[in-house]
Amino acid sequence: MSDFDNIGKLMHLPLEDIESGEKFSESEFIIKGAAEAVLKADGRNWIPLIVKETSDGKYEVISNQFIYAVAQQAELERVWCIVISPETQIIEQVKILAREVTPKVNLSTASRDTILAALRYLIAEPGSALKGVDPIVATNRIAAAEREKWSDFNPITTLKCGITKGKKLDALTKVFFLPSPQKLPPPPPLPEIISIKRASRDEIFTRLSYLSKYKIDNFEVDVEKASDIIFSESKGKWKSLNPISKLDCGIDAKKIKTLKKVFSL
Numbered sequence: 001m002s003d004f005d006n007i008g009k010l011m012h013l014p015l016e017d018i019e020s021g022e023k024f025s026e027s028e029f030i031i032k033g034a035a036e037a038v039l040k041a042d043g044r045n046w047i048p049l050i051v052k053e054t055s056d057g058k059y060e061v062i063s064n065q066f067i068y069a070v071a072q073q074a075e076l077e078r079v080w081c082i083v084i085s086p087e088t089q090i091i092e093q094v095k096i097l098a099r100e101v102t103p104k105v106n107l108s109t110a111s112r113d114t115i116l117a118a119l120r121y122l123i124a125e126p127g128s129a130l131k132g133v134d135p136i137v138a139t140n141r142i143a144a145a146e147r148e149k150w151s152d153f154n155p156i157t158t159l160k161c162g163i164t165k166g167k168k169l170d171a172l173t174k175v176f177f178l179p180s181p182q183k184l185p186p187p188p189p190l191p192e193i194i195s196i197k198r199a200s201r202d203e204i205f206t207r208l209s210y211l212s213k214y215k216i217d218n219f220e221v222d223v224e225k226a227s228d229i230i231f232s233e234s235k236g237k238w239k240s241l242n243p244i245s246k247l248d249c250g251i252d253a254k255k256i257k258t259l260k261k262v263f264s265l
Helices: 028-040 065-074 088-097 112-124 135-144 154-158 167-174 201-213 223-232 242-246 253-259
Strands: 010-014 049-055 058-063 078-083
Touching: 028 065, 049 065, 058 065, 058 088, 065 078, 112 135, 112 167, 154 167, 201 223, 242 253
Parallel strands: 049 078
Antiparallel strands: 010 078, 049 058
16 A cells, blocks of 8 residues: 555654655764663654655655754664655655744735844844844835835845845845746737727727736736827828827827827827
């Protein structure tokens, strides 16, 4: 029977069938002392190894690497283990619960209370690079920023909250992360170019909506308002699209260049 059927069970597994998943270092004195304590307690490790199955009958240590090192030192034939599911989220949870890794939160969506707790945790660490940073001030300014648009932590250095580039900014990566930007599908083909003088209100709306929705050349405008103003304007004497920039409809000279992709005279 595969041990995938025994996920969550406490099992007495041969030490030779278990491999260390990560490099581990600890004082030789501590390991030897712990090994002696295990041998005095009938050779049973009362704190189990956390392992996952890598192939039929073979395992890898996920958590409690110290127990594995002690078992090797004590030359145990079998070790008590808990077999867990190999899913990434479960492995991450186990390491967090074992205090082997620090949990991280998404800074783009984190609440003010979460940001404050995380900053206080970092500041309280021995030798923290954030010593001297006021956690209340930093939290308030970070929480108020448009974090959902951030691709890295650099905007924090412009908030005048005591966190500058270098070690202070780098320290944030211990508890915060920002998701990778999602790749948006390419926009549909541009609408057919149409005369601005003869275009109906719906035709103007459709083209402005396209430019704004897909942010062509970072184009953004109040589509309803701009469509009404442009359509209502007398355009018979226009010799270019430039008069649109004077209509108080949110379209400046820079945006006129983008309009030329969907409008002509």
